[in-house]
Amino acid sequence: MAKPEEKRIFFTNARVYFNIAREAVDRIKKDREENIHPKPNGKPGFVIKFDPDQRSFKDALVAIVFSGVYIDAILHILIHKKLGADKCRALDYKTYEQKLQALGCADTELLNDIQNFRKARREVVHEKAFFDDDSFRIAQEEALFSLDVAMRIQVYFGIK
DSSP, rough: OOOOHHHHHOOOOOHHHHHHHHHHHHHHHHHHHHEEEGGGGOOOOOOEOOOTOOOOHHHHHHHHHHHHHHOOOOOOOHHHHHOOOHHHHTTTTTTTHHHHTTTTTHHHHHHHHHHHHHHHHHHHHHHGGGOSSSSSOHHHHHHHHHHHHHHHHHHHOOOO
16 A cells, blocks of 8 residues: 555646756757758868857757756655655755765766756856856757756656
8 A cells, every 4th residue: 555645646847847958959959960060072170050049059058957947846856755845845955966865876977967967057057157167068068968967867766
């Protein structure tokens, strides 16, 4: 027999958040196919079509932000369901890594990647944050990475 808390239905928009991120990544991939081509005559490098509206960059921001919103939502639900409301409140403002560890995640690659996602999201979405690091990030690459991390969390916890 199911425990009373397992019978509760969670109404969530998490799947919508994930789909927003996935659709933005799909647009980024399509944009790459249509607007980035090798230089003619076998010369090294690529020709990138100018995008005055910065559509690909905007889609990258959407994917990064909504991947984060999805991860926040799904971790909140998992923590509430597995650890209870009090622990959920206590972990509310903790990092993704701390939340995953509280849920029993010991996958060091996933923990490292979620930390990298958290840092990348901060640097790309909050422009002033890039002063913290000497690296240069490409928003579209970070968008692909952010969705990948979200999907790996789904797989790790068996979320369909």
